[in-house]
Amino acid sequence: MSKPEKISAIEVDPADIDPFETYNRGEKIYTRAIEGFFQKLRVYTGWPLLIAFFFIPWMNWDGRQAVLFDLPARQFHVLGITFWPQDFFMLGWLLIIAAFVLFAVTVFAGRVWCGYTCPQTVWTSIFMWVEELTEGSRNQRIKLDKQQWSANKLARKTAKHGLWLGFAFITGVTFVGYFTEVKQLIPDTFLGTADLWSYAWVLFFTLATYINAGWLREMVCLHMCPYARFQAVMFDSDTLVVSYDEKRGEPRGARKRTKTAQPLVDGEKERGDCVDCKLCVQVCPTGIDIRHGLQYQCITCALCIDACDSIMDKMNYQRGLISYTTENSLNGKKTKLVRPRLIAYAAAIAIMVSVFAVTLITRVPLNIDVERDRSRLYFQTNEGMIENSYTIKVMNMSQQDGRYTVSVAGINNIKYIGENTVSVASGEVYSIPVRLEIDPKELTEQSMDITFTVVDDAEQTVSKDKESRFTGPQWR
Template structure:
């Protein structure tokens, strides 16, 4: 019998120290609250500026006028999606599918390259959460103060400040709900009707629904959304590799960690550069300790980097103990940025963007659809002609009044019964009943292919195929 021994590795979890970030040590328990400490630094400035830019963009776009309406109006009721001078209809929604594909591959590319920077800097959940935390800090105090207050009795002063906080939260939530719904209904009328209590049921319902979601997500759920509900946190590992830039802790430089006097030489004390101040934990919005290694809860917001750099600067140490780095770099290897997976995502992204803009450029300024009368496929009229009846739907996708001419090809000497020149208002769908009649002797077969032609006074021409039926 072989005497070779099987290597055994002890994988028993080490007991964790008490998490100062919450009321309890179990950070996976949704009932535990995270008291996020304010962090200042380069990355937090970048996050705040990016967040404010998106907030201004989100709040301002629906107020931009364009002609007699707002520039962006996704009018679901009339099935018209207006983007400045372009109007899209349901038949143009392949553009939306292409846009989603572009967004997906952009997310894959950015995640493979820079990890979860979308989550940390641009995700609405993060932007609104930090905005709510800002009001919380201004009205209730710092993280340590809030923790002590919540552990004690509710005083009248604290109750007043908490009430003001929730009023501010609800005000932001209502403005958010109104703005979001304002992309789908005229926003000026929506605001007037809402504050004069004249809003219709469905707009009012959706405003309150999205306000409640904003209040609940940014005010109460916060990291629970990122950790337990967001699918992105779950499938991001499929895009990560050892060359993906993440927020990482330099273990070789920082360990063993421990407190020490500011002027003491850490090497003489047998310590690394980490002074175990726990600021990186206190500023983390998802409540993790980055020193435990890569964790899917990390949203790459850089708060721990700024907090650690501040501590390193005060201690007189080199910054970058926690930094944006890669697993290869942390292990002393070279980071390979231009790797096949990243190049593949980039190539597909470029192709999808090109297809999207090609599709946008090819959107027709008008539309034509042809419906045959199915109750009576054909009939003989008073002139002895075989007559087929159609309904033509002419769509003006531009923002100007248009005059169109209608004609038919493939049916020589046919008589046109109905209007052949029409005026169509911007965004209008004109239903035009008409008939074609022809001497039965001039029909080559029982069923003849024909094309209806729509043209304007410029260079636009559209053809739609249909059938002319002589007999069954």
């Protein structure tokens, strides 16, 4: 079996590399607004995420905030389910599933997550829209930054940063609202009655949003996000990426609007379709030139495709000089969209999702913990009975109050002394001191297995078992 072809890379002389260039932002990127199919698609993928983020904390479920991560109470409410620290393995499981989905999407279509639904991209797009609203188009912003400070410049800059901070503050309050009841958090925040930690976290996420989306922008994608560094290893020659068709576009050069390509002045070559307008560079949020080939800085937002297609339309040329395509397609080879690695990812995702769904459906909202009395292994009563002491903790992990029956099994004729029917409020842990007695004649070993069982009186199918040991004198 032949090895998959590698994506071609640009050769760079190590002597030309500045060791500090990676960490320098360089010139400020002034992005240009563009309209087109992929820009509209980014609106349809970004806005649902934005709306969901701000709307979900306001949803109610059975009189409770639908999604609330109550850290002090160690309860994590998601719709009708309450998760506890004991359920954290499910969170790890869910993160692994999300990682595999991301890997599969990357193998198939590159960094589309970054370009369309990543929160950094969505929030940065909002901030860039505010910037254009207050300071004008790309050329107007460049001109404004070069001007001396004036009342007009101060007003525009103040309006921009004020709106940025306002949106960042709303973001910060909403984020904290996932961990504190948002309906109480908002009035407390403005009335000055919120606790210190709430103010601290609101301030932290406000500043984080303001700095990341307003100032750092592409630097987050290039230097802070690890995905930009390892995503290339998942690419192959059949991965859909935003690419420039060099064979069709070169040699590039300016020309008048015509229906066909024009020859160069010397007449030795024909011009390619690229008119070297640099519009693809001007709309790029990370400031790269896609004509230089595949680069890790590209977030696959496809704005350069919309920009180039608009120029091709004006020049009466065929669209697709910059497009979503594959390395094989550019080289005239057949593209295989379905391939072994994608099938393996899909199979792994299907298995993990199925197991996760079964685990979630069959999850019992009840837990029991048994602690033996460590001060003495056993006690012999005046009647000659062997006694062990335990503390049983019954945890009601549901969102309704419950009544439960506790029993023990494992040794014949064992006697349970203590509460065997208890009422436990939703989210509470009820401790039951219990003593077990047995005739020494029933003990066949010095230490024997026993099982405590807790059953929900309302729903007999909801039950939980916990094994322990019963210890007696040395058995002969």
